[in-house]
Amino acid sequence: MIAEGLIALVGAGVLLAVAIAVPWLKFVLTIALAKGIAVLGILLLLRAGQVSFGHAMFLATGAYTVAFLAPAMPEALLLIPLGGLFAGLLGLLVGLFVVRYRDIFFGMLNLAISMVLYSLLEKLYHLTKGTDGIRVARATYAGFDLPRETQEWLMFAIALGLAALFGTLVAAYLRSPMGRALAGIKTRETRLEFLGVSARRVLLFAYVASAVMGGIAGTLVALTTRHVTPLLGYWTSSGELVFIAILGGAGSAVGAFLGAVAFELVRVYAAASVADAWQMILGGVLLLVILFAPGGLWGILAGRLKVRA
Amino acid sequence: MSAPLLSARGLKLAFGGVKAADGIDLDVMPGEFLAIIGPNGAGKTTFINMTTGYLKPQGGRIEFAGEPILGLSPRAIVRRGIGRSFQLPQLFTEHTVIENAALALAAHAGIWSPFVPLLRPGYRAAAERLLDRFGIAHLTETRADALNEGARKLADIAMAVALEPRLLLMDEPTSGVAATEKMQVVETLVRVLRAEGVTAVFVEHDMEVVARFADRVAVWSQGRIAALGPPEQVLNDPAVLRDVIGIAGHA
Numbered sequence A: 001m002i003a004e005g006l007i008a009l010v011g012a013g014v015l016l017a018v019a020i021a022v023p024w025l026k027f028v029l030t031i032a033l034a035k036g037i038a039v040l041g042i043l044l045l046l047r048a049g050q051v052s053f054g055h056a057m058f059l060a061t062g063a064y065t066v067a068f069l070a071p072a073m074p075e076a077l078l079l080i081p082l083g084g085l086f087a088g089l090l091g092l093l094v095g096l097f098v099v100r101y102r103d104i105f106f107g108m109l110n111l112a113i114s115m116v117l118y119s120l121l122e123k124l125y126h127l128t129k130g131t132d133g134i135r136v137a138r139a140t141y142a143g144f145d146l147p148r149e150t151q152e153w154l155m156f157a158i159a160l161g162l163a164a165l166f167g168t169l170v171a172a173y174l175r176s177p178m179g180r181a182l183a184g185i186k187t188r189e190t191r192l193e194f195l196g197v198s199a200r201r202v203l204l205f206a207y208v209a210s211a212v213m214g215g216i217a218g219t220l221v222a223l224t225t226r227h228v229t230p231l232l233g234y235w236t237s238s239g240e241l242v243f244i245a246i247l248g249g250a251g252s253a254v255g256a257f258l259g260a261v262a263f264e265l266v267r268v269y270a271a272a273s274v275a276d277a278w279q280m281i282l283g284g285v286l287l288l289v290i291l292f293a294p295g296g297l298w299g300i301l302a303g304r305l306k307v308r309a
Numbered sequence B: 001m002s003a004p005l006l007s008a009r010g011l012k013l014a015f016g017g018v019k020a021a022d023g024i025d026l027d028v029m030p031g032e033f034l035a036i037i038g039p040n041g042a043g044k045t046t047f048i049n050m051t052t053g054y055l056k057p058q059g060g061r062i063e064f065a066g067e068p069i070l071g072l073s074p075r076a077i078v079r080r081g082i083g084r085s086f087q088l089p090q091l092f093t094e095h096t097v098i099e100n101a102a103l104a105l106a107a108h109a110g111i112w113s114p115f116v117p118l119l120r121p122g123y124r125a126a127a128e129r130l131l132d133r134f135g136i137a138h139l140t141e142t143r144a145d146a147l148n149e150g151a152r153k154l155a156d157i158a159m160a161v162a163l164e165p166r167l168l169l170m171d172e173p174t175s176g177v178a179a180t181e182k183m184q185v186v187e188t189l190v191r192v193l194r195a196e197g198v199t200a201v202f203v204e205h206d207m208e209v210v211a212r213f214a215d216r217v218a219v220w221s222q223g224r225i226a227a228l229g230p231p232e233q234v235l236n237d238p239a240v241l242r243d244v245i246g247i248a249g250h251a
């Protein structure tokens, strides 16, 4: 646990150094940290042996919360928690339904519900401007209207701070009775019931937590890119989150961020050099990870450093 | 005479044409150790499954401590004080033994705390004590899927005992346990259960174990109770010897 925290701290330092050295990467890293927070949620569900192919819906919920509310209430420090709150409420609603199912049904139901939300975002043109999306109004930070450069730094800092916060909470949760019970769903759900514990409730808590983190991630993406489109909630975006989770490794909260940063950097550099083939490169990387490093990037790193995951 | 702790009347359950329970009447008295014997497929596990809410009988009723429990969920029944262990141990295979035990203790005390570690000092000590009483304290850090069958059974039962049940239903606690460790496993078990004052019902194929540890024996046959009484009487009944023990001895 302490070693894991140390690695996270070093990682944060490295990100900060990179952001200072290569200023335009700040934007990429902010998005990576945001996605990492959403991936933490995927990681929770993976602990229970469940894969959601629809979690981008929570990201989109957070992002559209910002887009809808910003014109009337531009305060970022309120928009961020509000995005988490609305995503959490949607998570509770969807969760009450999907936690009754397991495995392929769980995955597909999430996908199906996310597709409903996606098509609403696309079809309700008068509200969402359809596929064009919404330009996010300029936000204030604790009441201050900051110059662009400062704002970018602040978003980076907020993303880093929230990544540390949720990373720590998730790490603690996974070690708690509820987190260990969550992992028990994967191996012996019946035993959980015979211990007098509702497996559904255990999973629901994780599900709502994952939705909140997805929503928070969405607000960060919206405030950073200043533009939201339904694509944020499309199934490919959901797939991307699962992709990152496996790339990073489900063994540790740190893995979510390792995966997200690696993913965004490969995307940026590969897209610049081999524009048409970057998905192929990502696909190849994922294949290699699954075949040779099932613990993901975190597994490789922890193995090198002899950290007990 | 005191009132029975568990009282089943007229339990019926058929799977297709198979009558797994065909009118089961049974009273389990507080404090006793009741053995269930009978050939494979007689409906022994089915009885446990009905009592613990896992299967719903098509007829009959079950009372526990004077209250009807039929129709309650397994969870609700566990909370009323009926524990069970399994013919195939149901451990969290990717967790260590101590985590399994601690999770059972946490389940009993209230599991809904998301941010304090499961293996905080209090639970760790309690889990170690629990495992120690079952003689498997040396295995705390072993992953559950790496245990031998004897230890697996004991860990499985320890988890049930962690919930402080008044009645414990054990499905073949010694099956799969190596002959050399069998008696030791049962002795350990009985010692703990007696100390806790737990009433126990256990399904058992080994007549030596039954003769030594059961206060009463119920003989299951095709979904019915064919004989019921103290072991010295039941185990010497020629009909039982012929119809049940002849078969069960080889199971």
Ligand SMILES: Nc1ncnc2c1ncn2[C@@H]1O[C@H](COP(=O)(O)OP(=O)(O)OP(=O)(O)O)[C@@H](O)[C@H]1O
Pocket: B015, B018, B019, B020, B038, B039, B040, B041, B042, B043, B044, B045, B046, B047, B087
């Ligand atoms: N869930 C089920 N669905 C269908 N048939 C079942 C089910 N459970 C039990 N049976 C059938 O009911 C009968 C009684 O089964 P049960 O498992 O209770 O026997 P048992 O006495 O425990 O046998 P064993 O000694 O082999 O464990 C068997 O014929 C079995 O195939």
Ligand SMILES: [Mg+2]
Pocket: B044, B045, B046, B087, B171
């Ligand atoms: Mg059986």
